[in-house]
Amino acid sequence: MKLENFLSDLSMFTDRDERMEFLIDIASRFKEVPSEIAERPFKKENKVPACESDAYVWLKDNKLYFAVENPQGISAKALAVILDENFSGTDDIKNIPESLVDTVFGSTISMGKGEGLRGMVRLAKNLG
Amino acid sequence: MNTALKISEYACPDVVVSTDWLSQNLNNPKIRIIESNEDQLLYSSGHIPGAIEIDWAKDLNDQFSRDYIQSDAFSSLLSRLGVSNDSTVILYGDKNNWWACYTFWVFKLFGHEDVRILDGGRLKWVSEGREITKEKPKLSETKYVAKIRDDKTYRAFRDEVLLVSKNRGQLVDVRSPEEFSGERLHMEGYPNEGALRGGHVPNAKSMPWARAVDTKTGCFLPASELKALYVEGLELDPKKPTIAYCRIGERSSHTWFVLHYLLGFEDVKNYDGSWTEWGNSVGYPIER
Incomplete structure (x- = not known):
């Protein structure tokens, strides 16, 4: 239900620039995984394969946590916030739709960027 | 090495600027x-003050044909962005200027004279703590007139590549070693841009594109180190025609830039059809 509301909000942004601003604003809410959950060096099992933003995902007590090591990994941070805000505390983590990445970032996202972000979704689902 | 000194040692020092x-x-x-x-x-x-954006997919690619936009669309784009025919265009971006070099290549297809790359791109500018802003510049529309797109000087097509391959000419495959060997059909993380067959164009030499860059700073390597890679390492002759290719022609535009402008190779072309065309073409030879 949360996700439906979010996607409904997102769909209101038909202008590319406004949509980007909306996603950048989301990324600004990104909070890195707290030290009580994980500390550097992070474990390989939490690393998202093929993500050039060096993203990591954890799940504890049904809450998702993320780290994005590339300071320019702004899309990865936006997706982390979207996943946390819409799926943490729900029973749907293992059912996160992989199509979410294309729905949020659009079909013109590059193959590399898209695959890295889809990798974040896949890892979150596998942990769920 | 001092950046200004490093740039001065490139074959065309006028096409690279420092932060x-x-x-x-x-x-x-x-x-x-x-x-x-x-x-x-x-x-x-956030971007460099005064910077405008060109999106490689939205702005430069024809949406109905696997090709680039034509000169009328390029003229409209640059007019809208307030670029004049005599503007000095400074390109920069993420990923070691990968996409900036791609945009540079397209600018050259349309004959824009003064285009330059910011050494180190976005990574270096931001890591040096230089000013960035979210404010978009106010643009005054210009009347840019692009030349007819030149598909001969810097762009190679499949049959020319076939001829060069048969004649054992200079071909540089800039993909990863795993893609070159055929072990992998696509760049790691890029599965949808694959091909039916893996391997490389016969007689091509392998040099992954990012070897030309110091990945910590995003800057191009000094000319002497580039020479060691391409001239001494791959034994490429700067006086002979050379064609670079990758998967869809974007990584190879970076190598094209390095060979032609930084090392002074006289005749370099980018085969933008690249492996997604060659590896899917019926009857074209493949080497592993």
């Missing part, structure tokens, strides 16, 4: 700064 130089020229009215990124959110999240 220091750009800082001193931010208010130069002749300059238009353009950011080209892979990550579509980066420009809007």
Whole structure:
């Protein structure tokens, strides 16, 4: 239900620039995984394969946590916030739709960027 | 090595600018700064003051044919972005200027004379703590007139590549070693841009594109190190025609830039059909 509301909000942004601003604003809410959950060096099992933003995902007590090591990994941070805000505390983590990445970032996202972000979704689902 | 000294040693030192130089020229009215990124959110999240954005997928590619836009569309794009025919265009972006070099190549297809790359791109500018802004510049529309797109000087097509391959000419495959060997059909993380067959164009030599860059700083390597890679390492002759290719022609535009402008190779072309065309073509030879 949360996700439906979010996607409904997102769909209101038909202008590319406004949509980007909306996603950048989301990324600004990104909070890195707290030290009580994980500390550097992070474990390989939490690393998202093929993500050039060096993203990591954890799940504890049904809450998702993320780290994005590339300071320019702004899309990865936006997706982390979207996943946390819409799926943490729900029973749907293992059912996160992989199509979410294309729905949020659009079909013109590059193959590399898209695959890295889809990798974040896949890892979150596998942990769920 | 001092950046200005390093740039002065390139074959065409006029096509690379340092972050220091750009800082001193931010208010130069002749300059238009353009950011080209892979990550579509980066420009809007903050950019070099005065910079405008060209999106490689949305702005430069024809949406109904596997080709680039024609000169009328390029003229409209640059007019809308306030670029004049005599503007000095400074390109920069993420991913070691990968996409900036791609945009540079397209600018050259349309004959824009003064285009330059910011050494180190976005990574270096930001890591040096230089100013970025979210404010988009106010653009005054110009009347840019692009030349007819030149598909002969810097662009190679499949049958020319076949001829060069048969004649054992100079071909550089800039993909990863695993793609070159055929072990992998696509770049790691890029599965949808694959091909039916893996391997490389017969007689091509392997040099992954990012070897030309110091990945910590995003800067191009000094000329002497580039020479060691391409001239001494791959035994390429700068006087002989050379064609670079990758998967869809974007990584190879970076190598094209390095060979032609930094090392002074006289005749370099980018085969933008690249492996997604060659590896899917019926009857074209493959080497593993």
